[in-house]
Amino acid sequence: MPRPRKHRRVCAQPKCMSFGPREGGGESVAMTIDEYETIRLIDFEGLTQEQCAAQMQVARTTIQAIYAGARKTLAQCIVLGCQLHIDGGDVLYCEHFEGGCGKGCCCEGKRCGKGRKDGEENERSV
Numbered sequence: 001m002p003r004p005r006k007h008r009r010v011c012a013q014p015k016c017m018s019f020g021p022r023e024g025g026g027e028s029v030a031m032t033i034d035e036y037e038t039i040r041l042i043d044f045e046g047l048t049q050e051q052c053a054a055q056m057q058v059a060r061t062t063i064q065a066i067y068a069g070a071r072k073t074l075a076q077c078i079v080l081g082c083q084l085h086i087d088g089g090d091v092l093y094c095e096h097f098e099g100g101c102g103k104g105c106c107c108e109g110k111r112c113g114k115g116r117k118d119g120e121e122n123e124r125s126v
Helices: 033-044 049-056 060-080
Strands: 008-010 028-031 083-086 091-094 115-117
Touching: 008 033, 008 049, 028 060, 033 049, 033 060, 033 083, 033 091, 049 060, 060 083
Parallel strands: 008 091, 028 083
Antiparallel strands: 091 115
8 A cells, every 4th residue: 555645735825726828728737736836935936945845844855756747747838838727736735824925934934833734624725
């Protein structure tokens, strides 16, 4: 039996969950919320893979794999003109997730201690 997947801590959900060419591309490609968060932290916030791994509370090698997959998805969208949809993944939201700023306590270098799994009651669902 395979080991269960570890939830990745996420502090921000994308403001827009779908992107695509103006002419309406034919194919559609999916990116998970944890892939989005990895791109946000490494490329947008400027964190190293090690810092990203610590914030998302997973191993650095896991972040490397997630990041590689996210980059491949983005490249496919740009080169082939595909629609991009962001949804799903094994994520655990920061306790300040409802604040909406995307800069919860995890982004400020502090640890929440508590989080909410995707799909739990009284949560914002993805």
